Amino acid sequence: MQGRVQRPTASVLAVSIAALLVTLAAPSRAAASINLELRPGSQSVFVGSAFSVDLYAVSDNLTSQTLSAAQVIITWNIAFVQLLGLNNTGTPMLSSGFGPDPYHLNDSLLDGDAMWIGFAPLGNPVAATPAGTFLTRFNFHANAVTTPTTLINIAPSGGSPTGQTIVFDGVTANLPVTGTLTGAIVTVVVPDPGGMAVLLAGALLIGRRRRPGS
16 A cells, blocks of 8 residues: 655645745845955056055945955066065954965065965954955055056966965855955056156255265
């Protein structure tokens, strides 16, 4: 004798459908993400000068989201600009820098790529606001005039073995919440004639002051 298949009652079906609707309506943490941006998005600098770009974490919606850590690969064209280091004037972090990494991106900071690694204070994740949260500042030197521009980029991957740019959620451990990656455009130019005159006058004044007996 075959067993009878018990059909769910109307009340059971109603409860199941209601539970499904609640599940579908609930926002998913994995659906949200934190974008990474270099700011200013575009700038013009004089050849031979120092300049900086700032790394921001930006919520992709109208509410702030939190991050516990991030590893961010940046790339640049060494023919035009060169990374000098960083200045941790942004949001206080437990750790922020170009430390040792398994992808060998930080073996040298002179080859056009590096990985910034940042950790939020323990138990106090960093809030990424919709307007953007300033994480750290990268300092560069303008090596040569660009033709016409050069890009300092946030790369999705790089190194050997290949590493990834990742932002980790501030609530769920080891949950990637990486959003869009936006780099910065840099135009390196020679100073205008008036600016060149000022620079030349300054150099002559310094030279006169260094002469013996002056």
